[in-house]
Every structure is written in C-alpha cells, then in structure tokens.
Amino acid sequence: MRPGQAVRWAQGRLAELGSPSPAAEARILVAHCVGREPRELPMADDLTSKQVAELELLVGRRGEGIPVQHLTGEAFFRTVRLAVGPGVFIPRPETEVMVGWALEQLRCVPEPVVVELCAGSGAISKAIAAELPSAKQHAVELDERAHDWCARNLAGTDVTLVHADMADALHHLDGHVDLVIANPPYIPLEAWESVAADVRDHDPALALWSGDDGLDATRVVADVAARLLQPGGWVCSEHAEVQAESAPQVFVEQGSFGQVRDERDLASRPRFVTARRR
Structure with a gap:
C-alpha cells in the first residue's frame, strides 16, 4: 500500500x-x-x-x-520532538503561538533568564532551548510522573528542572528573571462534562482542573511571576477561550503588572495573557 x-x-x-x-x-x-x-x-x-x-x-x-x-509515544511541538505517555499533559499546537510571542520578547535580551511554570512534558522549555540557545532556563513541575517525562525530554539541554510546587520554587531567582511562561491548568471543575473524553480520561487531572472558575493556578502564576521578574520583565500564561477577560483581570488585580493584554492563537481565539512587571 x-x-x-x-x-x-x-x-x-x-x-x-x-x-x-x-x-x-x-x-x-x-x-x-x-x-x-x-x-x-x-x-x-x-x-x-x-x-x-x-x-x-x-x-x-x-x-x-x-x-x-x-x-x-511522541508529540511534535514547534521544532522539537517530545516523548509523551500516560501521566503527562500532551502539548497542543495552540501553545506554540505563546512560545513564539515569548521568543520575540527575548530576541534582544542577551542571555535572558527564563522560567517555565507548570512545565509538564517540558515542551515549552525544550522549544525555547532549541530556538534561543543563549537563554538561561529553569522549569518547575510538581507532579512526579510528569516530572519524570519532563526530565526525559530536557535531557541534553541546559534547562535546570526543579521538582517542586511553583508557589515556593526558585527563590534564589527572585527579581532576576526576564520572562516567566506557563501553561497552567485552567478548566473549571464544573466544566467536566464538556471536556472531550480522551482529554479528561488520559491527561493528568493536575494539568486540567483549577478550581471553580478555572483560575486558581493562574493566580499563583501571577504571584510567582511578580516575585521572580525583574522590572520590565514579561509573563505570559495560557488560558481558556472563555477566560479572555477573567484571566487578564487576574494580573491586573495582582497589582504588580502593567501592559496587561490578551493574545490570540492561530484560529484567532483568545488564548494567552501577557503582562509586564512594573
């Protein structure tokens, strides 16, 4: 055939x-x-x-x-190939647009310091390492099984991977980071029925659900980014299409950010929020 x-x-x-x-x-x-x-x-x-x-x-x-x-047993993300399987969130094409936005912000920064929160498979960090080798990268993942997949995918890169809760991680970098990037869980608990069966049955729960409004993890991302970023540093964080207003509002209410905007994916759907540390 x-x-x-x-x-x-x-x-x-x-x-x-x-x-x-x-x-x-x-x-x-x-x-x-x-x-x-x-x-x-x-x-x-x-x-x-x-x-x-x-x-x-x-x-x-x-x-x-x-x-x-x-x-x-694998997934493709931008220019890289990743090992994936049970226990780790499968990277989606929509996230590639956010990584492209992040790379554009970093192009003019010599040896930028980058932190990925909720790293999962390590797709974001591995893609940045491949496309911007000058970046000094750190990735944080809490779930043990996902961390194992992440370690496998980031082997051979210079990314420093930390197995920890993002809320308490990387204090030695406080105020010295140029960009924080995250694809946190953002599905409201009440939306369980509307999620595709192959997603809710096979992607890890920790990577999907995030409180009643889906923004519990995003609030932590905002707080951690405010702590890690130096003045003028950027944060970008993915969200659901229906959170085009509520996700940016999290960063506004956090109080440490200006230039809070929402960006769209390749299908012109609201996809990720960006903000700059004051």
Missing part, C-alpha cells in the same frame, strides 16, 4: 470512529508505522503487510479513545 493510500484509508476510518482531526491523525499514524516524520511521507516506501497490520491496530485503538500521542 502506498503511503498516500494508507493515509486516505486511515483518515476515512478515523472519521467514521469520531476522530476530531482525522486527516492530521491519519498522517501521524502512517508516518509512525513507516518510521518517518509526517512531512516525509511523500518520500516513504510502500507499507509492508506488517506495517499495514500495525496501522489497522493503531486506528482501532484510536477509536477506543486512546490519544494519538500515546499510541506513537
């Missing part, structure tokens, strides 16, 4: 099984089966009978609700 035929078959089957992104998921699964990256599929050889059987198995498991990234 040619790779293109395999993708078309997988896409049709995934659509029947209710996949939210059958085209993209089909390309990922076929690429995994042939040992290529999705962009390399046009150069791939025909699938062997063994590879076709593996593809059929993976498509079936996806139909059972297993995330594609758990099936392949």
